[in-house]
Amino acid sequence: MIIVPEREIAGLLGRADAYMAVEAVFAAMASGDARNFPVIREAIGHADALYGFKSGFDRAGLALGLKSGGYWPGNAAKGLTNHQSSVFLFDADTGKCRAVVGGNLLTALRTAAAAAVSINHLARVDARVLGIVGAGHQSVFQLRAALEQRDFTRVVAWNRDPAKLARLSDVAAEHGLPFAAVSLAELGAAADVIITIVSAHEPLLMDAHIRPGTHISCMGTDTKGKQEIDAAIFARASVFTDEIAQSTSIGEAQHAVAAGIISADRITALGAVINGTHQGRTSADEITIFDGTGVGLQDLAVASAVVDLAVTQGVATIVDF
Ligand code: NAD
Numbered sequence: 001m002i003i004v005p006e007r008e009i010a011g012l013l014g015r016a017d018a019y020m021a022v023e024a025v026f027a028a029m030a031s032g033d034a035r036n037f038p039v040i041r042e043a044i045g046h047a048d049a050l051y052g053f054k055s056g057f058d059r060a061g062l063a064l065g066l067k068s069g070g071y072w073p074g075n076a077a078k079g080l081t082n083h084q085s086s087v088f089l090f091d092a093d094t095g096k097c098r099a100v101v102g103g104n105l106l107t108a109l110r111t112a113a114a115a116a117v118s119i120n121h122l123a124r125v126d127a128r129v130l131g132i133v134g135a136g137h138q139s140v141f142q143l144r145a146a147l148e149q150r151d152f153t154r155v156v157a158w159n160r161d162p163a164k165l166a167r168l169s170d171v172a173a174e175h176g177l178p179f180a181a182v183s184l185a186e187l188g189a190a191a192d193v194i195i196t197i198v199s200a201h202e203p204l205l206m207d208a209h210i211r212p213g214t215h216i217s218c219m220g221t222d223t224k225g226k227q228e229i230d231a232a233i234f235a236r237a238s239v240f241t242d243e244i245a246q247s248t249s250i251g252e253a254q255h256a257v258a259a260g261i262i263s264a265d266r267i268t269a270l271g272a273v274i275n276g277t278h279q280g281r282t283s284a285d286e287i288t289i290f291d292g293t294g295v296g297l298q299d300l301a302v303a304s305a306v307v308d309l310a311v312t313q314g315v316a317t318i319v320d321f
Pocket of ligand 1: 107133134135136138159161198199200204219221292293295
């Protein structure tokens with residue numbers, strides 16, 4: 001069995017590797033080659049923790065396994081990350097445990113890669129202004145990955161606590177791009193591409209904020225009850241997602257579906273656009289939404305890539321198991 005510890009991930013998996021792994025698995029999901037299994041998520045009644053696992057199988061990439069972990073709110077006080085996860089991969093031919101991989105950085109890289117894939121396939125090619133809603137842990141990964149998808153010339157951002165925006169302005173400065181902290185209305189008026197990555201339970205970006213032609217990657221909503229954007233935006237948008245079943249139940253689209261604004265048949269798997277079976281954006285005026293709910297197959301895809309890289313580069317620990 002191969003072990004790739006958390007500390008090795010940063011030196012192994014680049015953003016381009018994560019992008020390719022996530023794009024390929026979205027394509028496999030849409031063509032029926034890969035399937036996510038039902039998600040388990042439970043409050044364990046200890047340490048206020050939420051624990052669960054996401055699993056699936058990609059027959060095209062032969063990735064079988066699960067990501068196990070969750071949220072331990074007391075970890076920060078112990079000098080640990082609140083979100084903890086590990087990925088377990090199994091040999092698809094024998095069921096033997098193939099690898100255990102640290103999952104914390106992988107989660108950030110695969111989530112940012114999902115938004116990047118959506119921007120590449122759905123945003124206008126002439127998009128120049130990138131807007132970010134949120135300045136938490138994930139936001140920096142999102143910004144870095146998104147900047148590689150278009151020739152952005154400016155970054156605008158909003159966060160509930162504006163002081164945290166400094167981490168985003170630092171990344172913009174590294175890329176030589178002007179950065180502005182703006183209101184949500186200003187952000188909607190300026191941005192061609194918007195990423196939302198917050199833990200909100202009410203809409204922040206409203207229908208009146210969004211201009212025709214905008215692409216929005218909604219990345220923060222991954223649980224029932226969370227919400228980042230006005231459900232009314234869905235009425236005039238083309239809607240894409242990683243997995244339709246998750247989008248309508250725990251993703252950003254849950255509110256528009258519950259309100260009867262759209263139904264599941266108006267939502268397209270992003271993989272269909274990647275595979276060329278759906279045309280994606282059809283006009284410069286179209287609003288596109290990517291509802292990135294986060295699926296286990298993304299974790300398995302990047303973990304498989306990292307195991308291959310660790311073996312090739314000789315940093316994998318191999319144990320008899
Ligand atoms: P974090 O705790 O580091 O940051 C949270 C962010 O949300 C901050 O910007 C904070 O200001 C903002 N926020 C919190 N409550 C808010 C409210 N009521 N109104 C406005 N803003 C609010 O979290 P993170 O690690 O950056 O993750 C951000 C979100 O992304 C989380 O909800 C997390 O569950 C989600 N997430 C989704 C995926 C996916 O695959 N879709 C993967 C990882 C994380």
